[in-house]
Amino acid sequence: MxxxxxxxxxxxxxxxxxxxxxxxxxxxxxxxxxxxxxxxxxxxxxxxxxxxxxxxxxxxxxxxxxKPIAHLLGHREFWGLSFEVDASTLIPRPDTETLVEAALSLSLPIEAKVIDLGTGTGAIAMALASEKPSWHLLAVDHSQAAVNLAQRNQQRLQLSNVIVQSSDWFNDIEDSGYHLIVSNPPYIDKNDPHLAQGDVRFEPLTALVAEDEGLADIRHILHQGRQYLLPYGWLMLEHGYRQGAAVFQLFEEFGYQQVKTLQDFGYNDRVTMGQFVG
Ligand SMILES: C[S@@+](CC[C@H](N)C(=O)[O-])C[C@H]1O[C@@H](n2cnc3c(N)ncnc32)[C@H](O)[C@@H]1O
Structure with missing residues (x-):
């Protein structure tokens, strides 16, 4: 037949x-x-x-x-760009476009210096680099496999304003004086039942899970980030839909100002940002 x-x-x-x-x-x-x-x-x-x-x-x-469709096809679209994906990191999610949109709406200098921490496929860094060719993006991840993947994406997308390197959060970042730090860090609690459902079963726990009810990496980035930002620099983090209030409070505890939480396309708290006055 x-x-x-x-x-x-x-x-x-x-x-x-x-x-x-x-x-x-x-x-x-x-x-x-x-x-x-x-x-x-x-x-x-x-x-x-x-x-x-x-x-x-x-x-x-x-x-x-x-097995996730993105893994079967080997790619996923994010911000209108095609990203190679593999099992080393998160498959880019539409919710993360909320963070990209918010970063692009800031009034930053033409040659702004920006870090994307935990870049994974490079989705956030490449989306920003494609919209702002004069920004200088540093994209880091602690997973060497993710760094290799992001480098392949950077080369295929021909975004010469992005440097991808390995770093455990800020540990291997040599310079400071950044205008903006963005991150979609691991933020899921290790007991969250969502970890046993759908695509996330095929993604590495190191890309998903953080201690302290999912807040440990967020806390670390807020703490360390202050040394890497210029006065009035912005820090912007994606987080879980139930973490809005807790993350907002952490931004304030670490001395960030103008703190606000933004919602994603499904009206869930998704991104919190604040400015470090210095
Ligand atoms: C939720 S995924 C986000 C990936 C990508 N930024 C995105 O939005 O699609 C978190 C990423 O953080 C990386 N990561 C986890 N712990 C890290 C650490 N200590 N230092 C640097 N990157 C880390 C993981 O390897 C993973 O790629």
Missing amino acids: NVTILTCMRRAQELKNSDSARLDVELLLAHIFDKDRSYLYTWPEKCLTEDQQEQFESLLGERLKG
Whole structure:
């Protein structure tokens, strides 16, 4: 029997554990044909070759086991840019675009110096660098595999205003005098039941989990960040949707001013920022 695009699309009903089953199958097929999704609707009767059928069965099988679509495709879009992803770090999330938007809305000098701590794929740093070619971005991660991944993304996206290097938070950052520090650090409590659900099961705990109910890395960054900021420099952190009040209080405890918490597209507290007057 001929296996067509349409018959494959109908296999979405097998993906009972996914809340985006139809989209998942479309993305897998578009990947196999190396076309965008509109191709599938234009040519529903097109037959898959034997190789394509094997590839489809293998990818669908992996998806049935819960493997994230981004890992199966090898990339994920963030801020309109395509990022290579792998198991070394977090798959970029749409919520993080709230932080990018907030950073871009600040009035910073043309040649602002900016750090992205825990850069992962490089999503935040590259998004900022693509919008502000004259900013100087330093993107760091403690995972060498994540640093390698972010470097590949930087080269593919041809963003010459980003330097990616390895560092355990600020430990290997040599200079100071930054206008802005941004970070989406690990902030999930180790007992959070979400860790056993969905895509996060395939992401490393070192990218997700922090001590002290998820606040340990946030506290560390707020504490150390003050030495790296210029007077009136900004620090901006992504956090969990229930951590808004606690993170706001930490910003104030560490002496930051003009503190505010911003909500993501789902109206959840997501980003808190403050200015270090010095
Ligand atoms: C939540 S992920 C965010 C990744 C990326 N910035 C994003 O928004 O998609 C946190 C990142 O922090 C990194 N990280 C964890 N502990 C770190 C540390 N001590 N120093 C530097 N990076 C760290 C992890 O490797 C991971 O890439």
